[in-house]
Amino acid sequence: MPINLAYLKSFLGSRGFESKIIDLNILYVNKIYAGDGDIKNKGKILNKIFNVLKNEISSFEPSVVAFSLLEPTFFNGIYLIKKIRSEFGEDIKIVVGGPHVSYLQKKVLDFRSIDVAITGEGELPLLELMQRIESGKNISSQSYYTRKGDKIVGGNNPRYIKDLDSIPYPDYSDYEFKKYPFPFICSIFSRGCIKKCIFCGVPNIYSGYRHRSANNIFYEIKRNVDEYGFRVLAVTDSLLNANPILIKKTCKKIINENLDINWMAETHPSLSDNLSKIMYTAGCRLLYIAPETGSQRIADIMGKDVDINVAEKSIVNAHNNGINLSSWYIAGLPNETSKDINKTFNFIEKTKDYVKEIWISPFGLSINTPVYKNPEKFGVSKISEVDYRLYCTYETKDPLCSFQNQMKLLLDLYKKYNLEAYNSKMMRLVRDISDNESVSLEEKYLLSESFQFPYKLYGVDFNEDYSYIKLFENCFKEVLTN
Numbered sequence: 310m311p312i313n314l315a316y317l318k319s320f321l322g323s324r325g326f327e328s329k330i331i332d333l334n335i336l337y338v339n340k341i342y343a344g345d346g347d348i349k350n351k352g353k354i355l356n357k358i359f360n361v362l363k364n365e366i367s368s369f370e371p372s373v374v375a376f377s378l379l380e381p382t383f384f385n386g387i388y389l390i391k392k393i394r395s396e397f398g399e400d401i402k403i404v405v406g407g408p409h410v411s412y413l414q415k416k417v418l419d420f421r422s423i424d425v426a427i428t429g430e431g432e433l434p435l436l437e438l439m440q441r442i443e444s445g446k447n448i449s450s451q452s453y454y455t456r457k458g459d460k461i462v463g464g465n466n467p468r469y470i471k472d473l474d475s476i477p478y479p480d481y482s483d484y485e486f487k488k489y490p491f492p493f494i495c496s497i498f499s500r501g502c503i504k505k506c507i508f509c510g511v512p513n514i515y516s517g518y519r520h521r522s523a524n525n526i527f528y529e530i531k532r533n534v535d536e537y538g539f540r541v542l543a544v545t546d547s548l549l550n551a552n553p554i555l556i557k558k559t560c561k562k563i564i565n566e567n568l569d570i571n572w573m574a575e576t577h578p579s580l581s582d583n584l585s586k587i588m589y590t591a592g593c594r595l596l597y598i599a600p601e602t603g604s605q606r607i608a609d610i611m612g613k614d615v616d617i618n619v620a621e622k623s624i625v626n627a628h629n630n631g632i633n634l635s636s637w638y639i640a641g642l643p644n645e646t647s648k649d650i651n652k653t654f655n656f657i658e659k660t661k662d663y664v665k666e667i668w669i670s671p672f673g674l675s676i677n678t679p680v681y682k683n684p685e686k687f688g689v690s691k692i693s694e695v696d697y698r699l700y701c702t703y704e705t706k707d708p709l710c711s712f713q714n715q716m717k718l719l720l721d722l723y724k725k726y727n728l729e730a731y732n733s734k735m736m737r738l739v740r741d742i743s744d745n746e747s748v749s750l751e752e753k754y755l756l757s758e759s760f761q762f763p764y765k766l767y768g769v770d771f772n773e774d775y776s777y778i779k780l781f782e783n784c785f786k787e788v789l790t791n
């Protein structure tokens with residue numbers, strides 16, 4: 310369930326503004342998610358969705374319709390926005406926000422039907438917009454981008470809430486819980502990240518690192534258990550253990566208050582035996598851990614502050630304390646050599662018995678990330694953007710490190726290490742794309758970005774698509790069967 314929208318609803322509600330959330334993804338996710346479903350019928354499906362929106366807008370009569378846009382569904386959103394503008398005219402202001410808008414910044418206002426683009430965190434800018442509309446003021450502000458004639462103005466001072474404890478708990482009253490495929494609810498302990506990975510755009514989304522207090526977190530979790538009956542929690546922080554003291558305090562509170570929950574999160578690969586033990590006792594049953602590489606040279610370039618030896622110990626610590634792990638890697642950084650990628654595969658081989666699943670992603674060069682802003686420094690000689698997309702194509706200074714060669718190397722290593730996964734439906738598709746000469750390198754690149762390479766999967770038949778539901782069911786079976 311989109312927690313970001315539930316936060317906006319509760320925040321606006323606490324300031325006297327009523328809102329209604331419509332989760333289009335859950336209504337139509339199997340059909341509209343880009344690259345999935347019946348593409349031929351996409352127009353028909355979008356029109357159906359528009360009819361749902363039209364009825365909602367007609368009965369709710371909002372002054373603002375706001376979309377949270379993600380990269381894969383960006384153009385679906387734009388299609389719906391244009392239809393809303395043509396149906397309802399300019400009286401209703403159309404606002405966009407969400408992760409993809411934070412990457413695109415003011416470029417999103419190329420689409421004339423959009424009135425306001427909010428980058429970063431939405432609470433304060435959206436509130437300011439609502440107050441301006443209510444009091445009949447001009448909507449221009451430095452908190453967000455808007456338009457003055459043909460010029461895009463504002464956006465120089467995206468506002469954010471420093472004290473996260475001051476934000477009311479997310480309001481889920483518009484969600485139909487039973488429509489969601491797995492019975493878990495999200496929680497955000499902190500916003501932002503303390504690391505500076507060269508491939509990451511999280512700083513576009515959050516303004517610096519802040520965290521809530523352990524008490525504030527605990528009572529939200531308790532509310533989710535007591536009022537909604539959710540005993541599985543997905544902690545969606547960028548990095549769970551950015552502040553290990555906070556995690557310890559929160560876990561101790563859960564343990565002392567005997568709150569019977571299970572939870573999962575994403576963690577930096579620096580987990581002590583002690584912290585793993587406390588986390589397990591507090592119900593942690595699944596961690597996504599991302600060493601990203603097995604090469605210390607590449608780890609240092611990546612800027613994630615990963616010590617390969619500590620990463621290996623962290624995996625063992627978490628496993629030995631009973632926490633299930635899914636581990637993640639990136640291959641093909643522009644200055645990565647075959648020696649480095651081999652080291653990653655050696656690291657994976659060494660740790661594979663401690664983890665339930667392993668994924669490798671090809672390196673993707675995203676807009677507005679450190680590599681994008683400083684390509685020369687990272688071995689990139691030329692970047693070509695594709696309009697409104699997150700990922701760019703690029704050329705490398707060293708031709709051996711070109712994307713094409715990196716992909717080939719990765720696929721060769723796949724063949725060498727894991728023929729079964731290579732033969733799965735998804736891997737066959739990747740191989741077909743990479744072998745097909747009629748597909749341009751640019752297309753191959755963008756298509757490959759949709760894939761992650763499974764190295765080890767949890768309990769699946771390789772002839773079927775992977776379903777992470779099986780992993781969840783296993784990890785959380787204690788609370789789910791009680």
Ligand code: SF4
Pocket residue numbers: 502503504505506509510511547548613
């Ligand atoms: S640790 Fe994760 S969220 Fe933080 S900068 Fe690196 S990739 Fe981004």
